[in-house]
Amino acid sequence: xxxxxxxxxxxxxxxxxxxxxxxxxxxxxxxxxxxxxxxxxxxxxxxxxxxxxxxxxxxxxxxxxxxxxxxxxxxxxxxxxxxxxxxxxxxxxxxxxxxxxxxxxxxxxxxxxxxxxxxxxxxxxxxxxxxxxxxxxxxxxxxxxxxxxxxxxxxxxxxxxxxxxxxxxxxxxxxxxxxxxxxxxxxxxxxxxxxxxxxxxxxxxxxxxxxxxxxxxxxxxxxxxxxxxxxxxxxxxxxxxxxxxxxxxxxxxxxxxxxxxxxxxxxxx
Numbered sequence: 116x117x118x119x120x121x122x123x124x125x126x127x128x129x130x131x132x133x134x135x136x137x138x139x140x141x142x143x144x145x146x147x148x149x150x151x152x153x154x155x156x157x158x159x160x161x162x163x164x165x166x167x168x169x170x171x172x173x174x175x176x177x178x179x180x181x182x183x184x185x186x187x188x189x190x191x192x193x194x195x196x197x198x199x200x201x202x203x204x205x206x207x208x209x210x211x212x213x214x215x216x217x218x219x220x221x222x223x224x225x226x227x228x229x230x231x232x233x234x235x236x237x238x239x240x241x242x243x244x245x246x247x248x249x250x251x252x253x254x255x256x257x258x259x260x261x262x263x264x265x266x267x268x269x270x271x272x273x274x275x276x277x278x279x280x281x282x283x284x285x286x287x288x289x290x291x292x293x294x295x296x297x298x299x300x301x302x303x304x305x306x307x308x309x310x311x312x313x314x315x316x317x318x319x320x321x322x323x324x325x326x327x328x329x330x331x332x333x334x335x336x337x338x339x340x341x342x343x344x345x346x347x348x349x350x351x352x353x354x355x356x357x358x359x360x361x362x363x364x365x366x367x368x369x370x371x372x373x374x375x376x377x378x379x380x381x382x383x384x
Contacts, residue, residue: 120149120272123262127153134219134228135160136255137187138168139176141280142234142266145273146259147185150232160185161222163215165192166304167288171312179280190218200290201299205245207290212246216253231255237265284321285371292325306357313353317346321369329360337368 127133127150135150137143137160150158162176180187192215194200200210219231233250235257240247250257259269266285273281289304297303303326310324310331319339325332331354335343343350343364354362 117268117272119262119264119268123149123258123264124153126258126261130154131229132157132227133159133230133232134223134226136215136219136231136233137162137176137180137185138234138286139172139179139280140234140286141273141278141283142236142259142269144179144183144278144280145269145276146232146234148183148273148276148278150258151185156186158186159188159228161188161190161219163190163192163218165288166195166301167192167211167290167299169286169289169308169311171315172286175280182279188222190222192218195299195301203290203293203295203297203299205295207245207295207299209245209249211288211290212249213253216249216255219255220253233257235260236269237263287323287371292323294325294327297326306359309357310354310359313350317349318342323369325365329358331357331359331362332365333362334365334367334369340364340368 131154133150133154135143135147135158137147139162143160147158147160160180162173162180164173177187179185194211194214197210197214200207200214216231222228223231231254233255235244235247235250236259239257239260247257249255264272270281289307290299292307293299293303307324307326311322314322314324314333314335319335319342321336323334325334333343333350351362
């Protein structure tokens, strides 16, 4: 057996009733499936619904949970009422995760869950992830991280388990498409969701639409640049209907967390 997988199973063996933050992505799905293999019905997944979660992601998460027989609880998030979150500083993720884990902690206390877990993996330690500080402060554990499992290793194990989303591209909340310092509003989130939905309907899988006011910056893998240009007219028309005056293709291509590239200069101007 994979030694890291064995380590992960041993982590679960030391637990009792667990509550897992679930998004429908490969990490949290793999975490829930592995936990259930060890602990059975002592595992419950929770998905937190918010304007920052695209409806397509919520629908897919529900379908996967149903297909795998995952016991799923849905909660409404209130992060759009948090001034510190809406201010959109580089610590935005901290305030969001702190709120989310508070919701889970209250639910866990009321329903006698002994552990709260999230799907952070070993690769997350190399990026700007203020949400992990919130997890530590709230006593949330990250078993995939504890076992040293990277994203690629999780994908391989998920494929071996025949999980339906083993090759699903990484996702992130819609607020991550808004430059730091620009206030998060429902209108901006709606624009981003509509723009990305249009590109997904064209068949693209890995993408981000970054919102820069009147300008939409499309991040997509370089190997499909030709496909973007082949649909150039349709994309421009759709984005103009959403409200973007300008649509640009980022020549660096898709990269997760690209908004973090400007963190060092944030607040220095």
